[in-house]
Amino acid sequence: MVPASLIEEAARAIAARLPLVALTGAGISVESGIPPFRSPGGLWEKFDPAVYASIEAFRRDPSKYWSIRGDFIRRLDDFIPNPGHIALAELERAGLLRHLITQNIDGLHQKAGSRSVTELHGSLREIFCLACNRRYHAPHIPPGTPPRCDDCGGVLKPNTVLFGEALPAEALERAIQEAATCGCLLVVGTSAVVQPAASLPRIARGNGALVVEVNLERSPAGAELFLEGAAGVILPRLTDALRGSIRLRQSKGTRHGEDPPRNL
Numbered sequence: 001m002v003p004a005s006l007i008e009e010a011a012r013a014i015a016a017r018l019p020l021v022a023l024t025g026a027g028i029s030v031e032s033g034i035p036p037f038r039s040p041g042g043l044w045e046k047f048d049p050a051v052y053a054s055i056e057a058f059r060r061d062p063s064k065y066w067s068i069r070g071d072f073i074r075r076l077d078d079f080i081p082n083p084g085h086i087a088l089a090e091l092e093r094a095g096l097l098r099h100l101i102t103q104n105i106d107g108l109h110q111k112a113g114s115r116s117v118t119e120l121h122g123s124l125r126e127i128f129c130l131a132c133n134r135r136y137h138a139p140h141i142p143p144g145t146p147p148r149c150d151d152c153g154g155v156l157k158p159n160t161v162l163f164g165e166a167l168p169a170e171a172l173e174r175a176i177q178e179a180a181t182c183g184c185l186l187v188v189g190t191s192a193v194v195q196p197a198a199s200l201p202r203i204a205r206g207n208g209a210l211v212v213e214v215n216l217e218r219s220p221a222g223a224e225l226f227l228e229g230a231a232g233v234i235l236p237r238l239t240d241a242l243r244g245s246i247r248l249r250q251s252k253g254t255r256h257g258e259d260p261p262r263n264l
């Protein structure tokens, strides 16, 4: 159990270093019941990703990918955001979180109400036609394995990054720019070993930002402040403490003519 004093210290440090940007990984979704794909018991232990989810395999035979995706995507609607996702959405609404970068493809941040989100690995909720680029939104996908575009009969591809595929350039660029210009990077539930999640904390720190980590175990993110525990437990506490710290700074700061944050 992280002591209240450490949460308060983190909140004070973050309040002094806005704007805040968050980087989230599989850990936060595990708390909503989604097993990390790469972990023991995860999807890629049952199905070899080289066969089922690499871009080469998909180009050769998309039906392999679509044969395992159906079950997973049907369950996707059953998963709901946990208090960690909800706290991050609240921070955004309060004008305290400028942007959220996620490695997750499950859409739970948006379901919780987050709006300013970069999905580094794409989204399971979107599918597009490789021939005509028409977009489909899950779970409304044409039937069949592989499903074919209603308009042109082209092969449909998920808008997620498959193994061997490059990250979407626009998302990567936005993530780097957010990390380079934030005052504090809040790293949540990522092992920070897969690129670019591994380098974003370094970019933030290199530009003078504070790095705060919420995780079950300390990652190589090199955070100055580490809050050990589940995101669903720590983030609501941190959000409350942060609101308190901001109000305190606001009552002192207004005297010095600072702009108070919105919607506290």
Ligand SMILES: [Zn+2]
Pocket (backbone or CB within 6 Å): 129, 130, 131, 132, 133, 134, 149, 150, 151, 152, 153, 154
């Ligand atoms: Zn099409």
